[in-house]
Amino acid sequence: MIAGVMIGTLRLSVLDVVNGVLGIGAPIPVSVVRILRLPRVLLAALVGAGLGAAGAALQGATRNKLAEPYLLGVSGGAAVGAVLASAFHAPVALVPVAGFAGALVAVALTLLVARASGGRGDARVVLMAGVVVGAFANAVIMVALANADASAVRGALWWMMGSVAEASWVQVRALALFVAIGIGALLALGRAIDVLALGDDTAAGLGVDVTRVSLGVYIAGALLAAGTVSAAGLVGFVGLLVPHLVRLAGARTHRAIIGAAALAGAALVVCADLIARVAMPPAELPLGAVTALIGVPFFLALLRRLA
């Protein structure tokens, strides 16, 4: 059903182009739109899938319903990489690469900090280490932006707000591979995450290597998130919200949750991109802004249900 929504939205986009409903009435060759629209929609779907799956896995492994893919310093690290690249006027193609590298460095730092604090397997320690690294990253970003010129600041801010506007087939192919591997890894860990959900001691008693499985989830999740960030900037709320929706819809085992979250995440981000494109013509809203705007009321509704 969720997959149907996603494909439906995809079809909707192309059909609408052909029918000129989305305000683009003039005769645009469909093949031309395929270079603009299709990569964009596919990239949005991949980003959503990666974030949804990563969020679901992390929420399971940390036993914390508020965990989300940018947790382990990913968003901070990626932003530092991208902002520094912008501030030093690196070629535009390098910004996503810098973002990815920054994310990796941040995740490594987080895990190092967690280990130094004595609890790499302890979810709370890892979460707090992520917060620390994130705070440090924010400081670095502030320093970089304070001394950068206006165009660098604008470019950096735009990147941080998230967008699939510059999607290309190259990006789609790269991210597709990445997301496939990442989600595959998480699905494989699905059963172990189910056991982790029972508590560290219980899990250890049942033969699950808590530290290794947790680490595996953190790293796979963070890499997935880093990949999506490098392709589309920071797209918040998806990884946080989608697992909740999927669990509400009845998914129980983590394999199902992760899989369904990937599909739901893809649908959500594709919708968000659609809204970003048509909400305020002729300008475009940043994707991260739309997901936040959709996410907030959803989350409020969720909270009311839980309370």
Add this chain to the structure above:
Amino acid sequence: MFFARRFSRSLALASLTVALSGCARDAAPTHDAITDDFGDSLVVGAAPNRIVSLNPTTTELLFAIGAGPRVVGRTSYDIYPAEVLAVPDIGPGLRPNVEAVLATHPDLVLLYASADNRDAAMRLRASGVSTAAYKIDRIADMARVTLLLGRLTGDTTSARRTVDSVHATLDRVRRETSTLPHPTVFWPLWETPLLSVGGGSFLNELIDIAGGRNVFAELPQPSPAVTFEELLRRDPDVILSGPKARLRLIADARWKTLRAVRENHVLVIDTTMINGPSARVGTSAVSLARLLHAGAKF
């Protein structure tokens, strides 16, 4: 006794002259006061010799009216004319470092009149330095501010000559292109996000004068964000860009969906003049007209 009378008469005459000139000095400020774009007033006194110009456009105008040698401070963005590079770089023009400016012992500081600079303007005035802030966004501002700078630097003739020369060129270009077909133009100022020259920019005025039509002229902002699909819909005949940007555009799969790119109508312009309308708008109009109307003579 004769000498005594003459002496006392001279003395009386002398004191009278001094008294009168004192009155004249008090009267002068109300005649020669200028109000800048922040609404602050500035007295036109002796011509300043140490001018700090914190706006690339005012720097260019100062050099154009011959006051270049008096410039002792500029921003990091001031690169034209070449002589300005020998002038010390004081940093950014927005939210400047007031201490760095004061360290050059200026007797006149020129700022860009944006809200970001109100604080600096206030602090410079409080330190006793003549400060004027101007917004030079449209071609009409160029003329106004050039004449004001002429008054401030005591060389109104040179300022008048500069303005008249620019106006003559602009009028000539407008006249000569009025009978030619007007191609539609897209001028991207930035790619991520995609910003276009809008109706509020002097660059739009330049496109008009040079006999073109900006596809996004109806948007009132100077540099509005636009979507690629909207650009595709408006299908410009010509795209203007800097040399490096052009190489990127013509190789990009997305940009190749535009007719202007496919038909090789991505034209290179001198992007150093896009900061603001300086005395170069005249020559810029001529270059742009030549680009848009290949083969016509200007």
